[in-house]
Amino acid sequence: MSGNSSYNPTGAVEKWFDERLPILRFSKEHLMDFPTPKNINYWWTFGAVLAFILVIQIVTGIVLAMHYVPNSELAFNSVEAIRRDVNYGRIIQGTHAVGASMFFAAVYIHIFRGLYYGSYKAPREILWILGVVIFVLMMATAFMGYVLPWGQMSFWAATVITNIFAAIPVIGDPILALLRGGFAVDNATLNRFFSLHYLLPFIIAAVVGLHIWALHVPGNNNPVGVEVKSSHDTLPFHPYFTMKDLFVIVVVLIPFAWFVFFAPDILGHPDNYIPADPLLTPPHIVPEWYFLPFYAILRAIDFDMWFISSKLGGVIFFGGSILVLFFVPWLDRSKVRSGNFRPLFRPFFWLFVLNFLMLTYLGAQVAEGIYVLLSKVGTAYYFAYFLIILPIISRVERPAPLPASISESVLGKAEASGEKGQ
Amino acid sequence: MASEATSGTTRRDFLYVATGAVGAVGVGAAVWPLIDQMNPDASVRALASIEFDLAPVGVGESFTITWRGQPIFVRHRTEAEIAEARAVPMEDLKDPATDLERVVEGKEQWLIMIGICTHLGCVPLGQKPSDAKGDYNGWFCPCHGSHYDIAGRIRKGPAPLNLVLPPIEFLSDTIVKVG
Amino acid sequence: MRMKGPGNMFRSLVLAAVVGLSGGMTGAAQAKVVGLEAELQDWSFAGPFGTYDTNQLQRGFQIFQQSCSSCHSANLLSFRNLSEEGGPSFSEDQVKALAAEYTIFDPELEDGERPATPADRWPAPFPTELDARAANSGALPPDFSVLAKARGISQKFPFWAFNYFTAYQEGGADYIYNLLVNYGEAPEDAEIPDGQAWNNYLARGLAMAPPLDDGFITYDGEGVPETLEQYAADVTAFMMWMADPHLVSRKEMGFRVLTFLFLLAGLMYLVKRKIWADVKH
Numbered sequence: 001m002s003g004n005s006s007y008n009p010t011g012a013v014e015k016w017f018d019e020r021l022p023i024l025r026f027s028k029e030h031l032m033d034f035p036t037p038k039n040i041n042y043w044w045t046f047g048a049v050l051a052f053i054l055v056i057q058i059v060t061g062i063v064l065a066m067h068y069v070p071n072s073e074l075a076f077n078s079v080e081a082i083r084r085d086v087n088y089g090r091i092i093q094g095t096h097a098v099g100a101s102m103f104f105a106a107v108y109i110h111i112f113r114g115l116y117y118g119s120y121k122a123p124r125e126i127l128w129i130l131g132v133v134i135f136v137l138m139m140a141t142a143f144m145g146y147v148l149p150w151g152q153m154s155f156w157a158a159t160v161i162t163n164i165f166a167a168i169p170v171i172g173d174p175i176l177a178l179l180r181g182g183f184a185v186d187n188a189t190l191n192r193f194f195s196l197h198y199l200l201p202f203i204i205a206a207v208v209g210l211h212i213w214a215l216h217v218p219g220n221n222n223p224v225g226v227e228v229k230s231s232h233d234t235l236p237f238h239p240y241f242t243m244k245d246l247f248v249i250v251v252v253l254i255p256f257a258w259f260v261f262f263a264p265d266i267l268g269h270p271d272n273y274i275p276a277d278p279l280l281t282p283p284h285i286v287p288e289w290y291f292l293p294f295y296a297i298l299r300a301i302d303f304d305m306w307f308i309s310s311k312l313g314g315v316i317f318f319g320g321s322i323l324v325l326f327f328v329p330w331l332d333r334s335k336v337r338s339g340n341f342r343p344l345f346r347p348f349f350w351l352f353v354l355n356f357l358m359l360t361y362l363g364a365q366v367a368e369g370i371y372v373l374l375s376k377v378g379t380a381y382y383f384a385y386f387l388i389i390l391p392i393i394s395r396v397e398r399p400a401p402l403p404a405s406i407s408e409s410v411l412g413k414a415e416a417s418g419e420k421g422q
Numbered sequence: 423m424a425s426e427a428t429s430g431t432t433r434r435d436f437l438y439v440a441t442g443a444v445g446a447v448g449v450g451a452a453v454w455p456l457i458d459q460m461n462p463d464a465s466v467r468a469l470a471s472i473e474f475d476l477a478p479v480g481v482g483e484s485f486t487i488t489w490r491g492q493p494i495f496v497r498h499r500t501e502a503e504i505a506e507a508r509a510v511p512m513e514d515l516k517d518p519a520t521d522l523e524r525v526v527e528g529k530e531q532w533l534i535m536i537g538i539c540t541h542l543g544c545v546p547l548g549q550k551p552s553d554a555k556g557d558y559n560g561w562f563c564p565c566h567g568s569h570y571d572i573a574g575r576i577r578k579g580p581a582p583l584n585l586v587l588p589p590i591e592f593l594s595d596t597i598v599k600v601g
Numbered sequence: 602m603r604m605k606g607p608g609n610m611f612r613s614l615v616l617a618a619v620v621g622l623s624g625g626m627t628g629a630a631q632a633k634v635v636g637l638e639a640e641l642q643d644w645s646f647a648g649p650f651g652t653y654d655t656n657q658l659q660r661g662f663q664i665f666q667q668s669c670s671s672c673h674s675a676n677l678l679s680f681r682n683l684s685e686e687g688g689p690s691f692s693e694d695q696v697k698a699l700a701a702e703y704t705i706f707d708p709e710l711e712d713g714e715r716p717a718t719p720a721d722r723w724p725a726p727f728p729t730e731l732d733a734r735a736a737n738s739g740a741l742p743p744d745f746s747v748l749a750k751a752r753g754i755s756q757k758f759p760f761w762a763f764n765y766f767t768a769y770q771e772g773g774a775d776y777i778y779n780l781l782v783n784y785g786e787a788p789e790d791a792e793i794p795d796g797q798a799w800n801n802y803l804a805r806g807l808a809m810a811p812p813l814d815d816g817f818i819t820y821d822g823e824g825v826p827e828t829l830e831q832y833a834a835d836v837t838a839f840m841m842w843m844a845d846p847h848l849v850s851r852k853e854m855g856f857r858v859l860t861f862l863f864l865l866a867g868l869m870y871l872v873k874r875k876i877w878a879d880v881k882h
Contacts, residue, residue, distance in 0.1 A: 038880060063459055080677050080747065083847070085464040088455035090847045091854065239876050247869035254862050261855025262649045263768040265750055270773060273751035273844070410881055437875060441868040448865060468681045468720035488709075 006033055030216055035234035036241050037222035039410050043113040044220065046106050048245035049252050051208065053103045058201050060096040061145075068148065070194035072187040075150035076275045094264035095256075100142050101267045102256050104290035107135060115328070116349055118337030119221040125329040127214040132325045134207050139291070139322075141200040144193040146288060151272030156285050158185045158193070164298075167315040184278060224409045225337030226402055233406035284366060292363025293356055297321050297382065299367050300375035317379060324386045331386055334394035336402065344397040352385045471601030473593065476532060484549045486537060489600050493537035493545055494588060495561070499572065504530055506559065507573040514577070517584045521573045524584070526592060534598065535574045536588050539563040541581035546570060561585070636804030639754040639779045642834065644771050646841060649856075652849045653842050658689035660820055661839025664832055667818055669745065672737060672809075674725035677746035678843055681719040687849035688842055693719070738796050740808030749837070749844040752776040774841045781833035784811040 007028040009015040018025055067086050069078035082089040111131070114120055120128035147158045162179050166172040181188030219228055228234055235241070259267060267289065271282045287295050301314040308316070324331075339346050359378040365371040403409035462470075472489055476496070479485055484497045499507075507521040525533055539546050541563065547553040548561035548570070556562030556569035558577045563570075568579030575584040591599045645654040662683065665675075680700040684693045691699070700717040703724050707715050717724065727733035734741050743751075753772035756764075763769070779802040787799035793806030800807045813832045820827060842848070 059456065063456055066460065067463075077677065081463070081465065084677065084682075085466075087458045087461055087463060089459060089463070090851055091455060092459060094851075235880060240880070243869070243873045243876050247866070247873045250862060250866045250869050254859065254866065257855065257858045257862055258768075261851055261858060263765070263770055264851075265770055266764060266768070270751050270753040273747045435875070437868070437871055441865070441872050444861075444865050444868055448861060451861075464681075464685075465679070465720070468679065473718070 030212075030237075031242075032236060032238040034216065034237040035219065035228065035231065036237050037220050037228055037233055037406055038235045038240070039224060039233075039406050040220055040222045040241075042244075042248060043109065043117075044222075045245045045248040046110040046113065047215075048241075049106045049249055050103070050110060052249050053099055053106060054201070054205060054208065057096065057099050057103060058205070060092050060099065061198070061201065063092055064096055065198060068194075070148070070191050072150060072190050072276070075148060075190060079149045090264070091260065094260040098256060098259040098264060098267060100145065101259070101288070101290065102252065103138065104142070106252070107138060108290075111135065111325075112353060115352075116339040117221055117223060118225055118332065118334070118339070120329045121332070121334075121337050122329070123218045124214070124221060127211065127218075128329055129326055130207055130211040130214055132322070134204055134211060135325070136322060137200055137204045137207065141197060141204065142288070142290070144197040144200070147190065147193045148197060149272060150190060150276045152274040152276055152280075152282050153269050153272040153285065155185060155276035155278065156281055157287060158189060160285070162189070164315050164318070167309075167312040169312070186278075221337060222406060223338060223340060224403060224406055225341065226404075226406055226409070229405045230407075286364050289360065289364070292361075293359035293382075294318055294321055294363075296359040296363035296375045297379045299363075300372070300379040302367070302372065317383075321379075321382060324383065328386060328390070332390040332394055334397060334399070336399040341400040341402055342393075342397060343400060344393050348385065348389050348393065351381070355381045355385075471599055473597055473599045476596040476598060481531070486549050489536075489588065494600060495533075495535045495537040495549060495574075495585070497533045497572075499531050499533055503559075503572045507571060510571065510573075510575075516576050517582070519573075519575060519584055524573050524575070524587060526590065529592060532598075533572075533574060534588065534590050534600070535585040537561075537585070539565065539568055539581055540576065540583040540585065541566055541568050541579070546585075636800070636802045637779065637783060639775050639802070641754075641775050642771070642778055642837075644774055644838065644841070646838065646848060647769065647771050649768055649852060651852070653687065653838065655688075655690050657835050657838045658842050659691070660825065661835040661837070661842075662689050663820070664813070664818055664836040665745070665839055668812055669836065670723070671726055672733075672742040673745045674727070674733075674742075675723045675745040675843060676725060677744075678723040679719070680717060680721055680723065682843075682846055684719070685846065688846055689839070737808060742809070745840055745843060747844045749773040749777060749840040751844075754779075771841070773844070774837050777840060778833050778837045780807075781813055781837070782830055 007018075007025040009018045009024075014024070064082060067078065067082045067089070069075055079093065082093050084090075086092070114128065114131070143157065143161060147154045162176060162185065165179060166176045168175060177183065179189075180186070181192060219234075222228075269286065271285075274282075286292070298314045298318040301317050302310050303313070304310050305313050334342065334345070336342055339349055355378050358374065359382065362371050362375045362378060367375075470490065472487070474487055476498070479496065479498045481498050482500045482503075484495065487494050487496065504521065510521075512518045512520070522530070524535075525531075537545050537549070542565060544563050544565035546561040546563040546568070548555045554562045554564070556578075558569050558571035560572045560574060560577075561570040562568070563579070563581065566580050568581035569577050570581075570585055571577050573584075574587075576582070588600050593599050645651060645657065680696050680703075683689050683691045683699070684696040696719050700719050700721060703717040703721075704714050705717045705721050705724060706713060706728075727736060730741060750770075750773050754775050780800060783800055783802035784798055784807075785801045787793055787806070791799065791804075791806075793799055797806030797808055798810045799805075813829050813836070815829050816827045818827065818832065825831060
């Protein structure tokens with residue numbers, strides 16, 4: 001958005017600079033003056049939290065790369081050397097590992113907030129798609145990062161996940177060999193994963209730049225879902241939202257620090273303290289918690305469909321569960337954005353959240369008995385929510401009346417709570 | 423209402439200043455580990471000083487050990503070599519130092535130096551019996567032709583200084599601690 | 602819980618949902634025969650306030666040195682670690698003397714061997730994996746360095762969820778302790794290969810014969826019982842330290858960091874409230 005800038009260069013030097021590189025003008029416009037709906041709630045602070053964690057991950061990651069050795073013979077011990085001998089190494093390594101979990105916790109909150117308040121709807125489709133791109137890049141980065149310590153879980157995660165590509169008909173096996181750089185996961189795989197793990201965060205940062213650009217064209221959505229009508233509906237980003245976001249960042253740092261300092265290993269798996277052994281698969285391999293829902297979907301397809309083998313089917317559903325997110329803006333046709341005004345949408349949304357949690361739980365269980373059945377039900381609902389429920393609801397639902405503007409909703413609420421208070 | 427809240431008076435508000443100060447302390451405390459991690463780690467620091475036994479080194483023999491990743495030249499000098507080193511007049515030296523200044527008193531036969539040429543960092547020859555020892559019967563740097571005498575002093579060539587002495591301490595008659 | 606047939610499908614689904622919601626689902630749901638339920642120990646290093654007991658670590662080291670280390674390596678342990686803060690805290694001179702008792706293979710030396718220094722790693726009992734297997738009837742004694750973190754116990758559903766709040770990270774220690782104290786007679790129907798010893802905790806034979814027994818190591822000083830349980834607890838504590846040597850300093854720093862964060866969060870909340878005070882939102 002342009003035209004919000006109140007930047008007036010004072011003095012000849014600033015003016016000279018502004019005419020050549022208006023970076024101060026740009027910063028003031030987008031980081032300070034940007035008009036932000038005044039009614040956005042705390043769920044909207046997680047974008048800033050995510051940006052903050054991305055910086056933490058990049059900084060600690062660069063530091064760790066100064067000590068890490070991407071070689072299958074040395075990797076495990078080099079990570080241990082970081083923990084044992086490098087100054088503050090235990091803390092820095094713990095921060096990076098726990099940081100991945102915090103990153104995903106925050107991104108899930110961010111995504112579900114978008115799903116509930118309809119933040120993907122016009123004119124924010126590109127904003128949403130860029131967000132899904134970031135999510136996919138995050139998953140790739142986290143996966144490759146998990147391989148680097150070269151423990152048993154690292155190795156078998158790399159083996160199982162690269163094997164997914166072998167399910168692709170005809171070109172699957174050549175792709176598998178290409179990804180691994182060998183006939184099995186080995187030193188070549190570790191080296192390229194390290195290279196890509198270092199590269200991808202910077203691509204994420206670039207897409208985050210686009211994500212924020214795409215955000216600043218239409219501006220923020222808000223809990224009411226009614227577009228900004230006048231300057232009465234907004235507040236400047238600074239200091240109102242900078243300080244609110246900073247407050248939440250500090251609050252998020254509390255559980256973050258709790259894990260780093262008091263339970264750095266609790267989010268991982270004991271088997272990853274066993275050095276990688278290509279001849280021995282651990283009895284019960286599980287991915288990191290943040291991949292579990294998708295892992296449950298992958299495993300739920302244990303039957304052949306038509307000419308599609310169960311292996312390919314699992315991969316299709318696994319890929320589809322993420323791909324479907326790209327199409328959400330066109331699957332949900334309701335004109336009303338916010339779930340607050342969609343009585344029929346709400347129960348299905350919350351069921352979707354519960355279902356997602358259930359899939360997370362199931363992803364960690366052994367694939368047998370009731371767990372397989374529940375995984376199938378969960379997978380079915382996951383897809384039905386996007387492909388059937390959302391399109392149908394948007395046709396049949398009668399939304400609650402919307403307020404005329406953000407200001408009206410805010411003032412009405414304020415008066416009501418004011419009366420109660422007195 | 424927005425601009426009033428951020429105007430000059432509230433900016434100086436004690437709460438804001440205090441929060442800013444506390445936040446700055448936090449940022450500083452978080453940055454320090456990220457810098458300190460570049461310092462030598464515990465395994466490197468553990469090798470900052472080493473001990474070794476001189477007993478197996480016979481008179482007139484040399485040997486080289488590694489200390490902090492650098493070669494340490496140890497030479498068990500003969501009486502003749504000590505006499506030769508002491509006889510050199512100070513005015514002949516580019517970097518004047520008496521022989522006694524370069525050894526531990528009472529242990530004049532042991533010359534212990536960092537084996538790195540003070541010119542551009544090559545390792546001089548002269549440790550092995552078959553090596554070239556230069557014009558002064560000590561060490562010779564093949565890179566740019568610096569000649570060191572039997573006290574490790576620079577006598578000829580581009581090097582500006584004598585071979586550097588590491589901090590040493592005799593723990594017993596033959597056990598030496600370097601560093 | 603396994604029900605087959607389409608007729609039972611709906612019922613099992615409803616049942617599972619009810620059971621799931623009431624939090625009765627089991628955590629790992631192992632169908633395998635698992636031996637005993639792990640008896641959780643009251644470790645001195647457990648929880649946010651836990652620290653290592655220096656005396657216990659010294660006793661544990663004694664057991665490790667006199668018993669375990671004849672078969673098990675500890676490749677990531679350096680002698681110097683034994684005198685570092687937060688560990689067994691032997692004096693530097695003690696460690697120096699201890700190291701000198703061991704021989705290190707050094708390819709740079711003519712004869713290839715020299716006495717160890719504090720900077721050296723703990724020498725492995727066998728030069729190669731093949732040698733280790735040959736000396737242990739085909740089994741490879743696992744390296745001890747991070748073993749206490751490489752094992753865990755399985756807990757049922759609601760209980761593991763509490764771990765995130767109690768910071769329970771002693772699953773590996775509890776596993777090792779329970780393994781050590783639960784050797785016994787094999788049940789009659791169990792078949793175990795020759796030369797293996799039955800372990801009740803794992804409910805299977807182990808290549809390692811019972812390594813500890815009452816009174817087999819004499820502790821200096823008095824007051825510490827020389828029992829299997831005490832030995833097991835001591836050596837387990839030592840192994841935990843070996844796997845996580847900076848536990849104490851890490852937690853100390855954690856308290857400083859958390860105190861700071863709570864203070865800053867409080868201040869930030871006040872700042873936020875003050876800035877928003879005159880805005881209706």
